[in-house]
Amino acid sequence: MNAPLKADAFGVGAQPIPVADPIIRFEQVGKSYPGRRGQNAVTALSGIDLTVPKGAIVGVIGRSGAGKSTLIRLVNGLERATAGRILIEGEDVTGLTEAGWRARRRQTGMIFQHFNLLSSRTVFDNVALPLEIAGAPKAEIESQVTRLLELVGLADKRERYPAELSGGQKQRVGIARALATEPKVLLCDEATSALDPETTQSILALLRKVNRELGITILLITHEIPVIKEICDRVAVIEDGRIVEEGDVFSVLTRPQHPTTARFVEAVTGVELPAYLADRIRTQARPGDETVLRITFTGENATAPVISRLSSTIGVDVNILAGRIDAIAGRPFGSLLVSVPTQEPELAAVLGALKTLELKAEVIGYVS
Missing domain, CATH: 3.30.70.260 (ACT domain)
Incomplete structure (x- = not known):
């Protein structure tokens, strides 16, 4: 297996980058699915080594089918690894029972491409849902949801329903809901792909604010290199279920070492011929x-x-x-x-x- 290329501090060469205080670590992680009707198993991920530092925003970029959605679903137990280990805060979660995952998921928030809001519940009630499931007292729910709606700029929309909101407002509700249980990690599954460019910028600014003010680690997947360029500290490039390059964003985007990375970054770092x-x-x-x-x-x-x-x-x-x-x-x-x-x-x-x-x-x- 070819190891992913890692640029040094000056973006030159292929030197290992030490990453201190990891909150998530993938160690030779693989994921395969059984073949249908006697066919061979399908490998979605192979030999994934990836470290997510505590307090960082780490992006995983790849084209459709590269394996990035499978990778992020492994972090909250929606998929189970078939090889290797995944450590979260030092705990090997690879063999957790469903009960163990339920406890772990309270420390992991997730926002989705298509918002996944309940149409029959108000903005306030959508954000309150995780707290209700956790059995939080009504006074705590009122206080927490009110604070989060102020954080995401929707304090005046608390009694509105999803159908009355714009796409950007719906995603803000999704972010507030993901933060309701005060997670240490926020997972973002193509969180801006359904939004227009201006709204995308506002959502990315909000995610950066959440990261900086609340100290929440963010792991996001995307196929949009401008998203990586805008808010990420580190990036991993995934292709055919393998990470082909990773490192700090500036080094990777300014001196890409792998052809796949170069194709991604050309649109945001190059100058087109007039x-x-x-x-x-x-x-x-x-x-x-x-x-x-x-x-x-x-x-x-x-x-x-x-x-x-x-x-x-x-x-x-x-x-x-x-x-x-x-x-x-x-x-x-x-x-x-x-x-x-x-x-x-x-x-x-x-x-x-x-x-x-x-x-x-x-x-x-x-x-x-």
Whole structure:
């Protein structure tokens, strides 16, 4: 089995990353389903090693069928592992009885893609449901639900029914309900996939608030890389039931080591060729052509006047074609398309200077 690739603190190489104080740990976890009518068993997960640090937001990203939903359902006992161990707060939950899982689930909240609210109950009663099941006194339920509705911004909607709410408001009810029993871990199953972009941003901001203010560890699964980029501290990329890359979000997204990761992150870290340029670019240089480079900026270099310094230092004209500066995990990240002379020694001087500045440069093609 190939181990998942892990970027170091600078996003280079494949070094192991120590993770202190884990709250969830997968150790060589596998999950298989019996085959139908004599067919071979179906393997959903294989050799999963993953650590979720206490207080972190960890995302698992993968395409449909990659195994991410199975992975998250193992954490609250909705699925049972067929190999390996899962430890939660140091307890091996792999062999828990159903009674044991009921106790464990009170420490684990879950929010869903399609909200899963009860249409016949008000907002207040939907949030109160886990507390009622746990046998909490009415005074405690009133106090806890009122506090949570204020937290999620729905204090004025307590007597409304789900049909009267927007999608974002329904998800806020789902978050409040998941927090009702004061869990230590919040599981998010594609929590923003059914929402529009603006509402998605507001829900992600709320999840970050829950994480920071309440200290709740969040494990989320998604197929949307902007979700990972926006709020996660760490990320694991899953493909065909195996984790192919994992590490801190900034390192993984700015220096992906696996082709699957690179395909995911291209949309949020790259700069598309302008239409006028895409039609003209060639893979082989002709006399007089300019070389088109994609330059990646990270850390302090993302906002520093690197191009002007480059031009003044080596005396080569650098033409800016397109660019963007963004933030990943709260740290600046930039990508720039430029054209520079193809002839030597100018091109060698440019590439050498970029290397000295510890900037990644990729040759995209050539234009006249």
